[in-house]
Amino acid sequence: MILIRERLSESLRSHKGQAGKVKFLTLVLIAVVAAAVYGGFVYLPLMMNNMEVNKVCKESLNSTWRRWDPRHTREDFLRRVHSIATVEREIGGETRRVPAIDPGDHLEVKLDRTARPPILSIGAYYEREIDLPFVDRTHVFSFSSYCEREME
DSSP: OHHHHHHHHHHHTTTTTGHHHHHHHHHHHHHHHHHHHHHHHHHHHHHHHHHHHHHHHHHHHHHHHTTTTTHHHHHHHHHHHHOOOOEEEEOOOOOEESSOOOGGGEEEEEEEEESOOOEEEEEEEEEEEEEEEETTEEEEEEEEEEEEEEOO
């Protein structure tokens, strides 16, 4: 019994200075995990929307392969992208729900008839302005999407 007490007190004395290091390391680990959770909370919905834009890009090309009409493909892409997500914006003193993703002038639909086989492509660039929670700031995230299809 005395031998067990001596060994226990020895081991406690040898680890005495390490208690502060473990606490600091734990705090750093908690801070890293909290930052990762916050980043995921902010960025993950935007990333999922971007994946949906990429899917819509391919679907628009697949649905218009018979027409070979860039204008029709552009309209189809915009119609589908505008339905992905909406945000509330103040327009003319009124709060309205508008599409969150709107490439506007940054949408390019091209049909390359010189290539064999002809290639129809869609390139879109858009920005999303997000209010960051808990810090009362906004941040602009930029996204792009590109896809192409051989028209055979």
